[in-house]
Amino acid sequence: MWLLSSSRAELHFFPSPESVPGGYAILSHVWGPDEQSFQSIQALRKSCAKSGGNPRDHVSDKIRECCKLAEKRGYDWVWVDTCCIDKTSSTELSEAINSMFRYYSLAKVCYAFLADVPTGTDMIALSSEDSAFRRSRWHKRGWTLQELLAPPELLFVSERWEMLGSKADLSDVLQQVTRVPADVLLNREEFINTSVAQRMSWAAGRVTTRLEDEAYCLMGIFRVNMPTLYGEGRQAFRRLQQEIMRHYADTSLFAWGNAPPEALTDLMRLYRFPSRDRSTGHVLPERDALWSTLADCIILLGLQVDCQASGKYFVP
Structure with missing residues (x-):
């Protein structure tokens, strides 16, 4: 699997999730129109090698903030589906899709980035009937179901990457929105x-x-x-x-x-x-x-x- 270094956003290859020293953080998100690909990240690395710059300063805000949050919390490696899979290779793409649940389940932490939930939303506001959290597109995407279930630790962050709460903190409202039982969300039932x-x-x-x-x-x-x-x-x-x-x-x-x-x-x-x-x-x-x-x-x-x-x- 390919992982980004959290300090420089450079891609490195590891034989398996278990072989990553210190483990890795992983991102869950809803794709936007201008996501960076594997090829664009590699191109940035080459251009910065010539100029002496840090590639992380030139990646998208989403990738940069994810890397910064992971680095701040002590993780050297980050997996982001938009740029850590070479989608020009059908073999690599198929392997990654078949392994994706495993990638999320073996990550040390998963950051769920909610681009449509404003910063400064407290726990009471998050749980309200018409909250931005309840309406978030993240709850409506097919891929985010396994990203809700697989990670041992899932942390939700706002549009400005400020912490909203963990899956455990928000289990009651998550159960109502996703219909997944709280016992499953809290790992009391497999x-x-x-x-x-x-x-x-x-x-x-x-x-x-x-x-x-x-x-x-x-x-x-x-x-x-x-x-x-x-x-x-x-x-x-x-x-x-x-x-x-x-x-x-x-x-x-x-x-x-x-x-x-x-x-x-x-x-x-x-x-x-x-x-x-x-x-x-x-x-x-x-x-x-x-x-x-x-x-x-x-x-x-x-x-x-x-x-x-x-x-x-x-x-x-």
């Missing part, structure tokens, strides 16, 4: 023990820029991996569902909630897209009870269910 349907419901209402990312951003919370193929469209979500079926004996995957009846006539409905339905948030895992007499498995062309047949009735 989210991996919640049902597939519950985790899908947390993604409801979240959006991504690329259609395929609607699936790719959920791989981490289901602990599955698959190749990323930009251009495949909704096929990405089909493949995600198939991977979930292979890994979990949890029939809550088929809890369609408030799906209209006509939608169920289409095989496509088997691969339910989460942004449409929040009604399955309280569905518990169904592993051994309701479906205990059925052996169901997904095959290439659909759903195969083996069950006992009765000779009591005859249809001519």
Whole structure:
């Protein structure tokens, strides 16, 4: 993985997250229109090597402030998704997307930068019904769901990089906004023990820029991996569902909630897209009870269910 040095914002490569001396900080944010890429950071390093300047003085405000905050708190290394992945390499991009949940879970601290939350907002104001914190775009992005769940320590910062509070401090309002239970947010319950349907419901209402990312951003919370193929469209979500079926004996995957009846006539409905339905948030895992007499498995062309047949009735 590539990391920025917090003192100079220069990229360095490490074989794995575990190999980073002293650990690293990581950034969670909503992308803006003018994010700096891997290539632009490398170009800055070369130009500053000639001029003798510090590249950190020339990076974007977001990257510079993140590096400064990490350095102030004793971290030498920072990971920022916009510039720490060489997106011109499809292999590197796919590896990074499949590893992203791991990157966030192994970081020492995650800074969630809320560009739309003003500085000087106290805890009471943050929790108010119409607060800027509740309305923040950060809560609506697909990728930030795993960035909420994975880090051991998550700190929210305002538009001017002033501390707003930790995930623990804000767990009550976060539960209301994201529908993720406080026990999960506070690590009293591992989210991996919640049902597939519950985790899908947390993604409801979240959006991504690329259609395929609607699936790719959920791989981490289901602990599955698959190749990323930009251009495949909704096929990405089909493949995600198939991977979930292979890994979990949890029939809550088929809890369609408030799906209209006509939608169920289409095989496509088997691969339910989460942004449409929040009604399955309280569905518990169904592993051994309701479906205990059925052996169901997904095959290439659909759903195969083996069950006992009765000779009591005859249809001519």
